[in-house]
Each structure stands twice: as structure tokens, then as C-alpha cells.
Amino acid sequence: MTLITDVRLRRILDSRGNPTVEADVLTESGGFGRAAAPSGASTGEYEAVERPPTEAIAAAREHAVPRLVGEAYAGNQREVDAILHAADGTDDFSEIGANSAVAISMAAAKAGADVLGAPLFQHLGGTFRGENFPIPLGNVVGGGEHAADATDIQEFLAAPVGAPSVEDAVFANAAVHAAVADLLEERDEPAGKGDEGAWAPSIDDGEAFEIVDEAVSMVADEVGFEIGFGLDVAAAEMYDADSETYEYESAGTSRDTDEQIDYIADLVDEYDLVYVEDPLDENDYDAFADLTDRVGDRTLICGDDLFVTNTDRLVEGIDLGAANSILIKPNQIGTLTDAFDAIELATKNGYDSVVSHRSGETEDTTIAHLAVATDAPFIKTGAVGGERTAKLNELVRIADDAT
Ligand SMILES: O=C(O)[C@@H](CO)OP(=O)(O)O
Ligand SMILES: [Mg+2]
Structure with a gap:
């Protein structure tokens, strides 16, 4: 029934106005799945390779589509994803592009769910999923690679x-986003928005901490439940390998690795941070391990560029005690199977998974289902903006349907 009869690939727009790959997968019994690849700006050095969409589409049409059509079953995700790997023939999807691979992988999953008549999260995670929902981390202030002339730290996340x-969680994050706007206005700090919808004022990180701390407390008082905040430092973007220092350009500050560890550990204690992503360079497992040793009992230290959703890199992290959680981005690794395997390995080893969007996104909602399917404790997918609310609203719908 789920035999794939057609795979169509096209270029569509992402939220930055850049082209990205969209895939449609059709099956023998009329099943249909459509999915699109997201795209990063602060990409990790070890991510699977995103090719220019036109090239990725041409290569996938030549190498992958003929191996799938009439050959593979959309309901068998591992088979589809193994074929994508075999068709590509490299270990980083540099032939067909991780963008073509992930779009096809996710579209096949949706086609499989369509034939089953089951929601995607159930097709992926089993019939007993849908009881637990991830806590959404929503960025409310940001800069780094996602906005010019804004904070050095890439994301401040409610x-x-x-x-x-x-x-309640989704609405609380939107309320924090609105409260930040009010506080910025009071301080006469005009702000546009960065790539993920967070406010991107020309302020330094210190002021951003004050504002986000205040906004979070205000909204927590209003709603009557605890709201903390966290960071994506995206430190690999500020690390200078020659001088071995972290360069905070807008603040004009430079920190060596020990100073960076002290700085982050102090921030964790001062602001009760619940989450710190990529506080150190993507090649520095030892520094991650030191920081985790110091503050890992009271906050999540998450590896994004460090792990790139890759089980080999995660194994190394587990061995060394580097970080205690992992960001999961299917396009970093190229298939849903690989993303699932990373989550399973993480869970088995006590690492929390944080399923994540990219800064360049589409209306695709697959990650909302992936998070519910895998019982992931967190999802990071913005607070406002259509391509972000697409995922947040899908979570609300899944919860509504499940009760
Ligand atoms: O660093 C990150 O975690 C992501 C998403 O927030 O950004 P990008 O997609 O640009 O890598
Ligand atoms: Mg990150």
C-alpha cells in the first residue's frame, strides 16, 4: 500500500526568501506527503552538506528518485532513509544534498502516515505517544548570525x-516576546526582528539579560507558573581559533576558554539559566566537559554545533561527559532515521533531546511531530512568526486532538 509511485522535487521559498527544497511523495494507494528542508545560518562545521537547491534537486532526481519509485515503501522509514544514504554514496550527503535528503525523508514519513490514517507523530512514535509534550524554548531577543548590530549571544530563549x-507554554512565550517589546520601548531602544522573529535591538548582552530577566518574571507573575530562560550562545561563531579566544564584538570583550567557562558558569548562577546551548567551540569537547561538570547538575548544557545530530559525535560527548543534552535538527544529519537514532542514544545515556527549527524555515511542521513521537522534553522553534507558529500551533493541535 505504501509503495512509492512518485517523488517530486521543487524549489520553494524559505522564511529568509532563499530557495529551499520541497518534496512530494506519492504512494500506490493514494498516500501523499509533502515536506520542505530548513536551512541554517550559524551552521556547524560537521553538519551534513546542504547543496544549492537546483543542484540538490538535479542530483536527487538522478540518484535517489529512481531507487525509490516502484522500489521502496513510504511506511518503512528505515528502508527509505537507507536508500537515500546508498543513493548518495557519501558520508555527509554531499552528492544529493542533505536538503534533498531530509525533504524526501520527511515527505515519505508523511505519506506513510497518510496511508495509515494516523497522525505523523503516531506513525513515527507509536500509538501510545501523544501523552507528553515538549517544553517550547522561544527566542525573544537575539543577534549573532541571525541579526546585524544586535547582541553577541545569538539567542535569549524563554x-x-x-x-x-x-x-499555556506557547502563549507564555509569546507574552514574554511582547513584554520584551514593552521594556525595549520604555528604554527607548528601537528593535527590528532577527531571522527567527526574536527582537534584535542594538544593545549589549548585559542589557539583554536585564530585559529578558524582567520580562520573564513579569509574565510568570501574570500566568502563575514558573518561566525561566536560557541561551544559545552559538560560541563557535565567536571563537577565533588563532588566538584561541571568544570574541564578543559588540561588547569589545575577548575571553579565553577558562574565562568563557567562568563567564557562563556565573551567568547560570546569576540568572538561574535553565538552558545553555553551545557555550563553547564545536571542537572543544574538553571545555564542554569542564563546564558540564561545574553546572550540569542545575542546568542543561546542550550541544548543537558540537554534536550536529550525529551519533558518532554524541558517543564522543557521552564518553567525555561533554554536555548533558543534544539539539536535534534533522537537516544537520539528513534523515529522520538518523535523527531518531540520535534521540534514542541520547535518551539511553541520560541526555535530554531538544528538537529544533533552523533560522531559515518553512511552514513545515514535521519537527512538532518528531518531538511528540520521541517524547523529547524540549522543542526550540521560536515564539512568533508564521514559520515558527506553524510548529507551535501544530503542537497545540496535537495536544487538543489527543485529549
Ligand atoms: O543555532 C541554532 O540553534 C539554529 C536555530 O536556532 O540557528 P541556525 O539554523 O542558523 O543554525
Ligand atoms: Mg544553536
Whole structure:
């Protein structure tokens, strides 16, 4: 029934106005799945390779589509993804592009779910999923590679850890986003938005900490549950390998690795940070391990560029005690199977998974289903903006349907 009869690939727009790959997968019994690849700006050095969409589409049409059509079953995700790997023939999807691979992988999953008549999260995670929902981390202030002339730290993320439901959590993050706007206005700090919808004022990180801390407390008082906040430092973007220092350009500050570890550990304690992503360079497992040793009992230290959703890199991290959570981005590794395997390995080893969007996104909602399917404790997918709310609203719908 789920035999694939057609795979169509096209270029569509992403949220930055750049082209990206969209895939349609059709099956023998009329099943249909459509999915699109997201795209990063602060990409990790070890990510699977995203090719220019036109090239990725041509290569996938030549190498992957003929191996799938009439040959593979959309309901068998591991088979589809193994064929994508075999068709590509490299270990980083540099032939067909991770963008073509992930679009086809996710579209096949949706086609499989369509034939089953089951929601995607159930097709992926089993019939008993849908009881637990991830806490959404929503960025409310940001800079780094996502906005010019803004904070050095890439993302300040509201984390509604005490929310009684995913719906309450999603609305709380939007309220923090609005509260930040009010506080910026009071301080006469005009702000546009960065790539992920967070406010991107020309302020330094210190001021951003004050504002986000205040906004989070204000909204927590209003809603009556605990809201913390966290960071994506995206430190690989500020690390200078020659001088071995972290360069905070807008602040005009430079820190060596020990100073960076001290700085982050102090921030964790001063602001009760619940989450810190990529506080150190993507090649420095030892520094991650030191920091995790110091503060890992009271906050999540998450590896994004460090792990790139790659089980080999995660194994190394587990061995060394580097980080205690992993960011999961299917396009970093190229298939849903690989993303699932990373989550399973993480869970088995006590690492929390944070399923994540990219800065360049589409209306695709697959990651909302992936998070519910895998019982991931967190999802990071913005707070506002259509391509972000697409995922957040899908979570609300899944919760609504499940009750
Ligand atoms: O660094 C990150 O975690 C992501 C998403 O927030 O950004 P990008 O997609 O640009 O890598
Ligand atoms: Mg990151």
C-alpha cells in the first residue's frame, strides 16, 4: 500500500526568501506527503552538506528518485532513509544534498502516515505517544548570525518550565516576546526582528539579560507558573581559533576558554539559566566537559554545533561527559532515521533531546511531530512568526486532538 509511485522535487521559498527544497511523495494507494528542508545560518562545521537547491534537486532526481519509485515503501522509514544514504554514496550527503535528503525523508514519513490514517507523530512514535509534550524554548531577543548590530549571544530563549500545558507554554512565550517589546520601548531602544522573529535591538548582552530577566518574571507573575530562560550562545561563531579566544564584538570583550567557562558558569548562577546551548567551540569537547561538570547538575548544557545530530559525535560527548543534552535538527544529519537514532542514544545515556527549527524555515511542521513521537522534553522553534507558529500551533493541535 505504501509503495512509492512518485517523488517530486521543487524549489520553494524559505522564511529568509532563499530557495529551499520541497518534496512530494506519492504512494500506490493514494498516500501523499509533502515536506520542505530548513536551512541554517550559524551552521556547524560537521553538519551534513546542504547543496544549492537546483543542484540538490538535479542530483536527487538522478540518484535517489529512481531507487525509490516502484522500489521502496513510504511506511518503512528505515528502508527509505537507507536508500537515500546508498543513493548518495557519501558520508555527509554531499552528492544529493542533505536538503534533498531530509525533504524526501520527511515527505515519505508523511505519506506513510497518510496511508495509515494516523497522525505523523503516531506513525513515527507509536500509538501510545501523544501523552507528553515538549517544553517550547522561544527566542525573544537575539543577534549573532541571525541579526546585524544586535547582541553577541545569538539567542535569549524563554523557557516556560512550569506551564501546565503546551498551549499555556506557547502563549507564555509569546507574552514574554511582547513584554520584551514593552521594556525595549520604555528604554527607548528601537528593535527590528532577527531571522527567527526574536527582537534584535542594538544593545549589549548585559542589557539583554536585564530585559529578558524582567520580562520573564513579569509574565510568570501574570500566568502563575514558573518561566525561566536560557541561551544559545552559538560560541563557535565567536571563537577565533588563532588566538584561541571568544570574541564578543559588540561588547569589545575577548575571553579565553577558562574565562568563557567562568563567564557562563556565573551567568547560570546569576540568572538561574535553565538552558545553555553551545557555550563553547564545536571542537572543544574538553571545555564542554569542564563546564558540564561545574553546572550540569542545575542546568542543561546542550550541544548543537558540537554534536550536529550525529551519533558518532554524541558517543564522543557521552564518553567525555561533554554536555548533558543534544539539539536535534534533522537537516544537520539528513534523515529522520538518523535523527531518531540520535534521540534514542541520547535518551539511553541520560541526555535530554531538544528538537529544533533552523533560522531559515518553512511552514513545515514535521519537527512538532518528531518531538511528540520521541517524547523529547524540549522543542526550540521560536515564539512568533508564521514559520515558527506553524510548529507551535501544530503542537497545540496535537495536544487538543489527543485529549
Ligand atoms: O543555532 C541554532 O540553534 C539554529 C536555530 O536556532 O540557528 P541556525 O539554523 O542558523 O543554525
Ligand atoms: Mg544553536
